[in-house]
Amino acid sequence: MVEHDSPQLDVIFRALGDATRRGMLARLALGEKSIGELAEPFAMSFAGASKHVKVLEDAGLVRREVRGRTHVCRLEAGPMASADQWLRHYERFWTGRLDALEQLLRRDDVRKSKSRKQGDRK
Numbered sequence: 717m718v719e720h721d722s723p724q725l726d727v728i729f730r731a732l733g734d735a736t737r738r739g740m741l742a743r744l745a746l747g748e749k750s751i752g753e754l755a756e757p758f759a760m761s762f763a764g765a766s767k768h769v770k771v772l773e774d775a776g777l778v779r780r781e782v783r784g785r786t787h788v789c790r791l792e793a794g795p796m797a798s799a800d801q802w803l804r805h806y807e808r809f810w811t812g813r814l815d816a817l818e819q820l821l822r823r824d825d826v827r828k829s830k831s832r833k834q835g836d837r838k
Contacts, residue, residue, distance in 0.1 A: 722798065724775075724776070724795070724798065725798055727775045728777065728795055728798065730771070730775070731772050731774070731777055732775075732777075734768070736758055736760075737768050737771060737772055739758065740765075740768060740772065740778075740789075741772065743757070744789060744790060745791055747790075748789065750786050750787060751769060751780075751787045752765075752786075754768075754789060766787070769787075776794070777791070777795055777796065778790070779792050
């Protein structure tokens with residue numbers, strides 16, 4: 717069952733709601749990156765990138781490890797499963813709606829085709 721009132725889900729969607737953080741997650745999907753490497757494509761400071769990483773950490777999407785002076789991050793994709801489950805619940809709803817629309821449009825096409833054929837006979 718999908719939990720609709722989950723504080724953790726709120727935190728995950730808040731983290732995913734920012735394009736910079738989604739970009740960071742995409743880069744982390746390729747492997748571990750330092751905060752500096754995560755900041756680079758966005759032309760932001762270490763402090764700015766670190767704030768984004770903190771939001772991702774709070775959501776459980778990223779784990780940060782300090783190695784000497786370097787902060788290394790890695791993706792923790794597990795929490796995204798609950799967001800995915802929530803979205804899939806609505807995917808079933810929309811799939812049903814779109815299937816019904818497709819049937820309606822097909823019936824309308826058949827009706828128009830029959831109407832044209834009857835017009836050709838006159």
